[in-house]
Amino acid sequence: METEPKPAGARLLGGASRAARTRLSASDELTQDLIDALKRQGFGPGDRLPSVTALATQFAVAAPTIREALRRLQALGFLDFRHGSxxxxxxxLERVIVSNPYSGQLDPDVLLDLxxxxxxxxxHLACLAVVRGGAEAVAELERILDLADQSLQGQDETxxxxxxxxxxxxxxxxxxxxxxxxxxxxLDLYAAEQMMILQVYDNxxxxxxxxxxxxTAIRGGRPDLAAEQMREHLTGVRTVVEERLRAH
Structure with missing residues (x-):
């Protein structure tokens, strides 16, 4: 039976995917199979995975092999190992862009680049939040800022x-x-530096x-104003950080 030919783009994508797959090492392939299986089974943040023994049986590999795959996903920030739990x-698990968990302290120039x-x-994200967000979006932002207001005199980390x-x-x-x-x-890369900014900003x-x-701009349905307010806020942050770096 003849089948309708696939569009050129589909052939290219399919071919590229298979070619990339053949270049994976056995360990890489197991890690990919593991994350694919977890996604298919609907695992999400906060869910506990089956035991190492159960996963090793499922994938027909030794326990140390599956443990290595789990450690790889932990290093990428996808998994947490909780002792005794x-x-x-x-x-x-659908996330495609992750930060380097071993970046260490950022070079000053890199911090400004960030x-x-x-x-x-x-x-642009603030603008999109107006266009695509709704009442629930505003309520979530309001809740976060209410908690922040309650912490103005509290610990820097909070x-x-x-x-x-x-x-x-x-x-x-x-x-x-x-x-x-x-x-x-x-922001993952930036978290430690945010503490410094909070202390330097001192306001x-x-x-x-x-x-x-x-x-207020998001709640008022004003995308251009939301973008402008965010731009002004971050410009002020950059000015403070640059002044601090020059002083050192």
Whole structure:
């Protein structure tokens, strides 16, 4: 029976996928098979995986081999090993962009480059959050900022985490998975430096006001204003960081 020929693009994509697959080592292939199986079975953040023994049986490999595959996924940030409890999913397994967990302390120039990357991405994400978000999106952002307001006089680490949660939420609510994951990876790299910025900025109230201004624009359905408020906020952050770096 004749079959309808596939479009050229489909043939190219299929061929590239098979070719890439043949270049995988046995360990790489097992890791890929494992993550594919977990996705098919609907595992998500917070879910506990079957035991190492059960997974080894499922994939017909030795326990140390499956443990190596799990460790690879842990290194990429997808899994958490909890002593005495098991292995849990940490990040959505569909995520295609991940940060380097071993990047260490960032070079000053790289730190400024990261902020510049945020300046290119985040205003657009704020704009998309207006267009694609709804009442639930606004409620989530409001909840995060309410918690941040309650932490203005608290520990730096708590407030820093909430500030980053606000930016992560906007990225997620934009509806663009690739840009959202890109932002998430940038913020993962940036988390330690955010603590320094919070201390150098030394104006928690101003930071809170600028976040509220972004939220007000999103709530008001004004995408251009949301983008502009985000741009002004990040420009201020960059100025503070650059001044700190020059002083050293």
């Amino acid at each position: 098991g292995v849990y999913v940490r990040e959505p 902020i510049d990357a945020r300046l290119l991405i985040e205003p 407030l820093s985490d909430l500030n980053l949660d606000f930016h992560r939420a906007i990225a997620r609510l934009s509806g663009n998975k690739v840009l959202g994951q890109t932002m998430d990876s940038l 928690r109230e101003r930071d809170a006001r600028e976040h509220r201004a972004v939220l």
